[in-house]
Amino acid sequence: MGIYFGTDGLRGIYGEELTPSIAFKCGNSLSRFCENKKVVIGKDTRVTGDILSLSMINGLMQNGVNCVDVGLLPTPAIAYITKKEGADFGVMISASHNPPNYNGIKIFDNNGYKISEILENSIERKFMFQSSVVYNKIGRYSFKPNLLKKYIDFLNENSCSLDGLKIVLDCGNGACSHIAKKIFSEKGGKVISINDRTDGLSINEDSGALHPLVMAETVKRKKADLGLSFDGDGDRIIACDEDGTIIDGDDILFVLASQIKNINSVVGTSMTNKGLENALKKKGISLLRADVGDKYVIEKMKNKGISLGGEPSGHIIIGEKSTTGDGLLVGLTLASIMKKSGKRLSKLISYKKYPQININVEVNDKYRILNSEKLTQEILSLQKDFSNLGRVLVRASGTENKIRIMCEHKSRLQALKSAQTLESLVKNINDASN
Numbered sequence: 248m249g250i251y252f253g254t255d256g257l258r259g260i261y262g263e264e265l266t267p268s269i270a271f272k273c274g275n276s277l278s279r280f281c282e283n284k285k286v287v288i289g290k291d292t293r294v295t296g297d298i299l300s301l302s303m304i305n306g307l308m309q310n311g312v313n314c315v316d317v318g319l320l321p322t323p324a325i326a327y328i329t330k331k332e333g334a335d336f337g338v339m340i341s342a343s344h345n346p347p348n349y350n351g352i353k354i355f356d357n358n359g360y361k362i363s364e365i366l367e368n369s370i371e372r373k374f375m376f377q378s379s380v381v382y383n384k385i386g387r388y389s390f391k392p393n394l395l396k397k398y399i400d401f402l403n404e405n406s407c408s409l410d411g412l413k414i415v416l417d418c419g420n421g422a423c424s425h426i427a428k429k430i431f432s433e434k435g436g437k438v439i440s441i442n443d444r445t446d447g448l449s450i451n452e453d454s455g456a457l458h459p460l461v462m463a464e465t466v467k468r469k470k471a472d473l474g475l476s477f478d479g480d481g482d483r484i485i486a487c488d489e490d491g492t493i494i495d496g497d498d499i500l501f502v503l504a505s506q507i508k509n510i511n512s513v514v515g516t517s518m519t520n521k522g523l524e525n526a527l528k529k530k531g532i533s534l535l536r537a538d539v540g541d542k543y544v545i546e547k548m549k550n551k552g553i554s555l556g557g558e559p560s561g562h563i564i565i566g567e568k569s570t571t572g573d574g575l576l577v578g579l580t581l582a583s584i585m586k587k588s589g590k591r592l593s594k595l596i597s598y599k600k601y602p603q604i605n606i607n608v609e610v611n612d613k614y615r616i617l618n619s620e621k622l623t624q625e626i627l628s629l630q631k632d633f634s635n636l637g638r639v640l641v642r643a644s645g646t647e648n649k650i651r652i653m654c655e656h657k658s659r660l661q662a663l664k665s666a667q668t669l670e671s672l673v674k675n676i677n678d679a680s681n
Contacts, residue, residue, distance in 0.1 A: 254645025274306025419455020
């Protein structure tokens with residue numbers, strides 16, 4: 248990671264970590280890596296999306312790059328359209344699951360994959376050196392929101408009729424808000440759409456994949472068959488079954504791995520539950536673990552030739568169809584599996600997770616704390632005590648000033664006590680530095 252780029256592009260609070268000036272620099276730097284002089288750009292619903300996308304476009308055009316603005320759409324749509332349109336890069340202005348005052352910049356290559364850290368570092372090194380062309384070689388701007396139809400057609404081609412299924416969709420007031428209901432309805436589903444505003448003022452707030460209980464309560468109240476909730480940019484999905492039981496990314500991976508033909512291996516992360524690993528093993532499917540972050544999952548999938556991977560948070564990648572996490576595609580696939588099998592979602596999940604406790608602690612300097620000798624010793628001690636009965640993971644958030652603690656154990660009480668011990672230690676180390 249560099250000064251500006253984190254684990255998932257550039258991201259931060261608008262006006263502080265991320266400004267129009269930084270967006271301009273990013274666009275101008277990116278322009279120097281364009282061969283065909285064409286970039287596709289889109290955004291989620293955030294109110295700062297317009298000014299940041301225009302600033303990015305300004306930086307690109309100043310150095311001769313033609314920009315195709317596709318407007319409001321989910322992140323996976325940008326990845327898909329970039330490849331289909333033969334663009335050098337695709338740019339998504341979004342802070343994904345973060346609150347409305349955040350925004351970010353995600354960049355995809357000409358094959359629809361997130362760019363490498365090597366390229367990110369190369370782009371960042373050029374931030375301080377502005378480049379421009381003479382007036383008659385300035386890039387041109389075009390607004391083509393109709394390109395979104397190519398992505399919608401792709402979704403339709405990869406799902407079956409959902410006739411008879413009653414589905415709740417929680418769009419998180421984000422990038423799926425204007426298309427999700429239409430897509431699922433046209434497949435024959437009886438759709439109840441909630442949190443589908445596009446004003447950007449409440450994106451991810453008490454809604455969507457970060458707050459799935461809202462979806463679950465609606466499913467129970469409306470007696471629906473399935474609930475699907477998306478995050479702000481539509482690359483994550485959390486579901487619930489007909490009883491309102493939350494179905495996270497691990498559960499979704501289990502269903503897909505069990506139902507999709509010729510799946511021999513699945514890529515998860517260090518956060519993937521041990522219970523899923525054991526359940527897949529019984530089916531003859533091995534689990535490989537990558538670092539936390541969907542781009543690391545995708546990287547391992549590509550390197551190992553594996554077609555399915557994901558994270559508990561809901562980034563699910565169906566490699567034969569998509570180059571990134573795609574909430575709408577995965578949601579349609581889940582619903583299609585239910586329709587074809589004639590089974591309720593609750594009957595498609597037949598494994599038990601290890602109890603897992605996750606605690607996030609806000610800190611001043613996440614890397615200093617992560618490298619603390621006291622914290623390291625405590626983690627090693629807990630790992631020794633856990634042995635094969637559980638796992639301990641403490642890591643720095645890639646997008647926020649937080650330390651993320653995960654303790655997983657066959658005994659929920661043991662997992663909880665250990666996580667609380669680590670939480671207290673992190674807070675003490677943080678307070679000592681103030």
